[in-house]
Amino acid sequence: MRMPTEADAYPFADQQLPCLVGGEFVRQGRTFDNVNPVNGVVLATVTEADAALVDRAVQAARGALRGPWARLSTPERCALLRKVAERIEQRFAEFVSAEIADTGKTLQQASSLDIPRGAANFRAYADLALTRGSECFEMGTPDGRGALNYSVHKPVGVVAVIAPWNLPFLLMTWKVAPALACGNAVVAKPSEETPSSAALLAQVMQEVGMPPGVFNLVHGFGPRSTGEALVSHPDVNAIAFTGESATGSAIMRGAADSVKALSFELGGKNAAVVFADADFEAAVGGTMRSVFSNCGQVCLCSERVYVERPLFARFVEALAQRARRLKIGGPYEGADLGPLISRAHREKVLSYYRLAREEHGEIVCGGGVPSFGDERDRGAFIEPTVVCGLAEGSRCVKEEIFGPVCHLAPFDSEDEAVRLANDTRYGLAAAVWTSNLQRAHRVARQMEVGIAWVNDWYLRDLRTPFGGVKLSGIGREGGAHSLAFFSEPMNICVKL
Ligand code: NAD
Numbered sequence: 181m182r183m184p185t186e187a188d189a190y191p192f193a194d195q196q197l198p199c200l201v202g203g204e205f206v207r208q209g210r211t212f213d214n215v216n217p218v219n220g221v222v223l224a225t226v227t228e229a230d231a232a233l234v235d236r237a238v239q240a241a242r243g244a245l246r247g248p249w250a251r252l253s254t255p256e257r258c259a260l261l262r263k264v265a266e267r268i269e270q271r272f273a274e275f276v277s278a279e280i281a282d283t284g285k286t287l288q289q290a291s292s293l294d295i296p297r298g299a300a301n302f303r304a305y306a307d308l309a310l311t312r313g314s315e316c317f318e319m320g321t322p323d324g325r326g327a328l329n330y331s332v333h334k335p336v337g338v339v340a341v342i343a344p345w346n347l348p349f350l351l352m353t354w355k356v357a358p359a360l361a362c363g364n365a366v367v368a369k370p371s372e373e374t375p376s377s378a379a380l381l382a383q384v385m386q387e388v389g390m391p392p393g394v395f396n397l398v399h400g401f402g403p404r405s406t407g408e409a410l411v412s413h414p415d416v417n418a419i420a421f422t423g424e425s426a427t428g429s430a431i432m433r434g435a436a437d438s439v440k441a442l443s444f445e446l447g448g449k450n451a452a453v454v455f456a457d458a459d460f461e462a463a464v465g466g467t468m469r470s471v472f473s474n475c476g477q478v479c480l481c482s483e484r485v486y487v488e489r490p491l492f493a494r495f496v497e498a499l500a501q502r503a504r505r506l507k508i509g510g511p512y513e514g515a516d517l518g519p520l521i522s523r524a525h526r527e528k529v530l531s532y533y534r535l536a537r538e539e540h541g542e543i544v545c546g547g548g549v550p551s552f553g554d555e556r557d558r559g560a561f562i563e564p565t566v567v568c569g570l571a572e573g574s575r576c577v578k579e580e581i582f583g584p585v586c587h588l589a590p591f592d593s594e595d596e597a598v599r600l601a602n603d604t605r606y607g608l609a610a611a612v613w614t615s616n617l618q619r620a621h622r623v624a625r626q627m628e629v630g631i632a633w634v635n636d637w638y639l640r641d642l643r644t645p646f647g648g649v650k651l652s653g654i655g656r657e658g659g660a661h662s663l664a665f666f667s668e669p670m671n672i673c674v675k676l
Contacts, residue, residue, distance in 0.1 A: 203392025244393030
């Protein structure tokens with residue numbers, strides 16, 4: 181796999197990104213701009229799928245379920261998925277530069293996480309689907325009378341996949357791969373902020389010979405646009421969505437009339453809990469990662485850091501010192517921190533920086549916008565920010581900000597730490613830092629979240645359950661959990 185450089189052209193420069201419907205690339209109707217958050221430059225225009233085009237995509241998917249796709253065996257389907265993974269790797273540099281152009285994220289992250297995980301998702305679900313078993317229950321007597329029950333896994337049907345902009349390719353493929361592995365047909369909608377890696381995936385699907393209609397791609401916005409048309413379409417059977425909690429509620433309402441199956445990975449306001457017995461260096465380093473990775477735009481990022489009082493002042497100082505040293509810059513500059521996704525999102529994050537001051541917080545470092553004196557001043561860069569001294573009930577401690585910022589507060593006992601960490605309407609992830617093994621297990625288990633890391637953050641095994649409780653989601657993805665969501669189990673009872 182060749183590493184891209186800045187000289188690698190954005191694959192869709194000055195083009196109009198098409199939708200993919202029934203195996204055909206479609207450019208029609210309205211378009212919108214795809215903007216580079218590094219310098220505000222328009223990279224390309226994007227075809228916005230209206231309700232009629234969404235309908236065509238759904239009908240193409242429905243048709244594919246009656247076509248050759250339905251006659252492929254599981255090994256044949258999985259072989260196609262492996263080809264998708266191989267082709268992503270062959271076009272690695274293009275995928276990386278597309279993802280970087282849309283998001284401004286660092287070359288280091290896009291090439292070590294986003295794109296490799298996209299390929300890995302297809303391989304992982306090919307493996308999982310191949311090795312999946314099924315249930316069998318005998319109701320019989322020893323002499324062979326009675327009945328035999330067995331389960332078969334059928335595809336759910338037409339699946340809508342709706343993805344966000346923060347890890348665009350990783351999160352879209354995380355749903356597309358298991359949906360296809362289970363024999364469904366997909367209509368995928370990437371975020372309007374990040375259409376490019378999905379557009380390359382559409383090309384890859386064509387290149388590997390995916391039957392027409394099995395994978396359809398529609399670009400566009402959410403409300404009153406492509407997303408809304410997709411989730412309310414009566415012929416869509418299931419929706420796999422990752423994004424904001426409020427969007428999840430809107431999708432639920434849109435999907436209610438046709439009672440669709442829903443898998444939701446939503447927002448977070450994640451806590452890190454650092455005990456005084458933790459390995460100090462590991463805890464500071466891990467918290468730096470958990471607060472500032474991807475410019476704080478990972479649903480799993482820690483926005484609330486609770487530190488046991490004897491360690492508190494030292495920990496705040498160490499974190500702030502390192503945050504001040506983070507290099508902010510463009511994707512190819514060896515920076516630690518890229519821009520936020522857009523100027524609009526920067527305005528939202530800055531409003532929380534202002535609010536933190538209004539709510540009487542102390543901005544220990546950051547709190548503003550960096551100045552470069554060049555084209556990057558037209559981008560969406562922001563300073564990494566560390567805040568202390570906010571009341572627990574303040575909005576900055578309660579609401580998801582989704583930027584490179586955390587609030588630190590001290591605690592005095594294990595019970596208090598658990599109570600503070602759980603005092604939120606969200607419940608996605610937590611990180612616990614301690615060298616006491618018993619406490620590690622005890623505290624991790626008490627976290628009201630879908631995933632708790634002990635002495636690490638964002639260490640992922642794709643077979644494990646992934647998702648959140650409370651406002652952070654419905655259901656679990658990962659391993660057998662994804663296969664369960666994307667399949668309809670059916671019991672067949674045979675009288676013997
Ligand atoms: P978003 O909810 O604004 O958008 C996500 C997607 O939904 C986009 O494709 C958007 O066009 C679409 N959409 C918006 N409104 C819609 C509607 N009414 N009907 C149908 N589709 C609609 O989220 P975002 O800003 O792109 O992403 C950031 C959010 O995602 C954060 O809240 C973050 O925590 C969350 N997130 C969660 C996870 C997780 O696994 N739990 C992972 C990544 C991001």
